[in-house]
Amino acid sequence: MKIAVISDQATPTWSARQLLLAFESLGASTVYIRPSEMASVIGDGEYGVLHIPSLKPLELDGAILRDLGISLTLENFLRRIDVIRHLELTGTLVVNPVESMIRARDKYHSLMILNKAGIPIPKTFVLEDCMTVPKIVESWGRTVIKPIIGSMGFGVTSTESPDIAYNIARTLLQLKQPIYLQKYVEKPKRDIRAFVIGDELIAAYYRVQTSPTSWKTNVAQGAKPIPILKPDKELEEIAIKSAKTLNLYYAGVDIAEAPDGYKVFEVNASPQWKGLQKATGINVASLLARYIVSLIKK
Missing domain, CATH: 3.40.50.20 (Rossmann fold)
Incomplete structure (x- = not known):
């Protein structure tokens, strides 16, 4: 083989x-x-x-x-x-299949599919008109502005100022990039990365903010991984359904604990797992390799 x-x-x-x-x-x-x-x-x-x-x-x-x-x-x-x-x-x-990977890499496309499947997501707005952005921020309050394709939290910013949001949006358009806005989700200084292989949630961990001045929870941005010893049934179901909905064999599903329940931020079709392995001791590569070999042998 x-x-x-x-x-x-x-x-x-x-x-x-x-x-x-x-x-x-x-x-x-x-x-x-x-x-x-x-x-x-x-x-x-x-x-x-x-x-x-x-x-x-x-x-x-x-x-x-x-x-x-x-x-x-x-x-x-x-x-x-x-x-x-x-x-x-x-x-x-x-x-993962290339079509599924492309779908997941495009944050807006993947959220469209997840939302259609009944999976809770943050309110999201995508456009190419910087004049509309201040109106959205005035309505929403604190708003997150992110690249439509990106990883590890780089290029993501938040503001509640319509003027600052307008300037960021104008710069994005000058760089020929779309404007991707999400209503800020209040969360307890952490979010969750759930790692799915096949039909199983193999592990989940909190990504905890370590800096009082940073709101980002990416491990690549300094967040601390802390294992969730017993993920609840709802978390497990949302994570597995998110991966399945996007036709992914394995995935890292980023989930927030919002005041009104879990919300899926995005689904990563090529997740890193160094933080997960450090936090849980689980050998992800071994589990993933065994799963792929079993698929080949079918």
């Missing part, structure tokens, strides 16, 4: 290394591949995905897609999506 870890990082990240070791411990042969090192060929009797520079066919039983890269042109982004689609069409199991 041959399994690839696909990521655009020049050298494997900690998570990627953990996955490679976990697959190898199960007897699989592994390869680390960057999307830029994958090429597609079709026509004249050929149909496959090749590995550059050898141009040998990538004969894989499975692959785990960790990322497609950042700061790409639209053309390169689409090309990388297509080469993963091509890999899937050759019969390789890709986890």
Whole structure:
């Protein structure tokens, strides 16, 4: 059995290394591949995905897609999506499926789908008109402004000033970026990351603010992970339903404890788990590798 870890990082990240070791411990042969090192060929009797520079066919039983890269042109982004689609069409199991990963990566698209499925989310507004933004902030009060595609809390800000919100929105439009607004959710200086594999919530932990001046709860921004020893049934159901609704084999689901109940902020189709592993002692890579191997063997 041959399994690839696909990521655009020049050298494997900690998570990627953990996955490679976990697959190898199960007897699989592994390869680390960057999307830029994958090429597609079709026509004249050929149909496959090749590995550059050898141009040998990538004969894989499975692959785990960790990322497609950042700061790409639209053309390169689409090309990388297509080469993963091509890999899937050759019969390789890709986890998470590329269509599901794209859906989850687009915060607004994923929230549309989650909301339609009855999953509670924060009130969200997406537009391309900076003149409307002050009216929304006047109505909502404190408002969160985020990039529509992003991770680890970078580029996210909050304000209750209509003037500041207008200036941020105008800058975003100058950078040819949409304006993504969410009504601020009051929460107890923490939020929850729930990690789902298949039909199971394998772990959940609080991400607790450690700075009195910071409102963000991303571990990458300094939040402290604290395990939730017994996640309640509602939390478990929301996390699993969120992953299933977006057709994800595994996911990190970010959930707030709002005054009126749980709300899903976003679903990460390629979550990191160093904080979770540190907090809980659970070997996520091992569980994920075993799950993927079981899917391949079906």
